[in-house]
Amino acid sequence: xxxxxxxxxxxxxxxxxxxxxxxxxxxxxxxxxxxxxxxxxxxxxxxxxxxxxxxxxxxxxxxxxxxxxxxxxxxxxxxxxxxxxxxxxxxxxxxxxxxxxxxxxxxxxxxxxxxxxxxxxxxxxxxxxxxxxxxxxxxxxxxxxxxxxxxxxxxxxxxxxxxxxxxxxxxxxxxxxxxxxxxxxxxxxxxxxxxxx
Amino acid sequence: xxxxxxxxxxxxxxxxxxxxxxxxxxxxxxxxxxxxxxxxxxxxxxxxxxxxxxxxxxxxxxxxxxxxxxxxxxxxxxxxxxxxxxxxxxxxxxxxxxxxxxxxxxxxxxxxxxxxxxxxxxxxxxxxxxxxxxxxxxxxxxxxxxxxxxxxx
Numbered sequence: 001x002x003x004x005x006x007x008x009x010x011x012x013x014x015x016x017x018x019x020x021x022x023x024x025x026x027x028x029x030x031x032x033x034x035x036x037x038x039x040x041x042x043x044x045x046x047x048x049x050x051x052x053x054x055x056x057x058x059x060x061x062x063x064x065x066x067x068x069x070x071x072x073x074x075x076x077x078x079x080x081x082x083x084x085x086x087x088x089x090x091x092x093x094x095x096x097x098x099x100x101x102x103x104x105x106x107x108x109x110x111x112x113x114x115x116x117x118x119x120x121x122x123x124x125x126x127x128x129x130x131x132x133x134x135x136x137x138x139x140x141x142x143x144x145x146x147x148x149x150x151x152x153x154x155x156x157x158x159x160x161x162x163x164x165x166x167x168x169x170x171x172x173x174x175x176x177x178x179x180x181x182x183x184x185x186x187x188x189x190x191x192x193x194x195x196x197x
Numbered sequence: 198x199x200x201x202x203x204x205x206x207x208x209x210x211x212x213x214x215x216x217x218x219x220x221x222x223x224x225x226x227x228x229x230x231x232x233x234x235x236x237x238x239x240x241x242x243x244x245x246x247x248x249x250x251x252x253x254x255x256x257x258x259x260x261x262x263x264x265x266x267x268x269x270x271x272x273x274x275x276x277x278x279x280x281x282x283x284x285x286x287x288x289x290x291x292x293x294x295x296x297x298x299x300x301x302x303x304x305x306x307x308x309x310x311x312x313x314x315x316x317x318x319x320x321x322x323x324x325x326x327x328x329x330x331x332x333x334x335x336x337x338x339x340x341x342x343x344x345x346x347x348x349x350x
Binding site for chain 1: 254262265
């Protein structure tokens with residue numbers, strides 16, 4: 001199962017052609033890369049840090065880093081894996097530097113967010129969904145960054161343990177161990193938040 | 198029976214189907230005998246099924262990213278100019294100005310247009326005075342540096 005914002009392309013030929021054009025200085029090619037991956041990158045960043053503004057800042061940094069480091073991109077890996085790796089690392093660094101701002105951002109009112117509302121869902125159902133998601137985000141933000149990353153990639157990006165291992169640069173057994181610990185901690189936090197509600 | 202808080206920590210993994218068989222049975226047995234935990238498991242399962250809303254890409258995002266990339270490239274070129282090229286270009290420009298002012302002074306002297314009490318000065322001194330009039334403070338210091346370095350040679 002893949003979250004709707006996960007993006008995978010199996011078209012290696014197309015990807016390596018895009019990378020080659022960018023390295024040759026083709027600005028339009030870089031524009032294509034940004035346009036293709038901006039939505040999944042922004043949404044992954046948002047799920048990792050819980051703040052829309054922070055997610056946009058992070059996404060911008062991700063693409064700037066990608067541009068700077070594209071010559072290091074290994075052609076045997078996939079662009080989305082590489083971009084997701086940069087996104088996770090950038091999000092972790094961002095939060096480390098701005099610990100308190102991230103905590104306060106969870107108090108942003110729903111009205112300031114630009115969620116994509118589902119046209120077929122009633123507003124009250126949509127509002128409840130947002131409240132529930134807020135609760136999940138509060139619990140997520142209490143996890144250590146590395147546990148939060150595996151949960152987001154596993155649960156909402158629908159990635160396999162191997163794919164998560166590739167993105168985070170760890171072994172599959174390390175992924176399994178982190179997922180186990182993360183779900184344990186998340187269970188406790190969510191139960192507590194549900195009791196307080 | 199295991200305490201509730203221990204079983205509680207297994208709820209999410211249970212819901213995701215990640216528990217080993219032994220732990221799964223432990224949870225099943227516990228919730229059969231504990232209505233509070235059964236209710237909590239049910240609430241957690243419903244909550245965990247919430248699909249996260251997707252946030253929109255802000256308008257102009259890719260344009261801003263491309264602009265930043267261009268800005269960084271220009272900045273990198275500017276830094277290169279500042280650090281390597283200007284220290285060489287600046288004295289060269291000053292040198293050129295000195296030469297130009299010398300030639301101008303000579304030309305003026307030949308034409309006899311220096312009738313303001315400076316006609317007794319040499320053409321070189323006239324050009325030097327001319328240069329000092331038109332140069333800004335920074336360039337005057339550069340000029341002094343050039344004279345000093347020439348003197349050392």
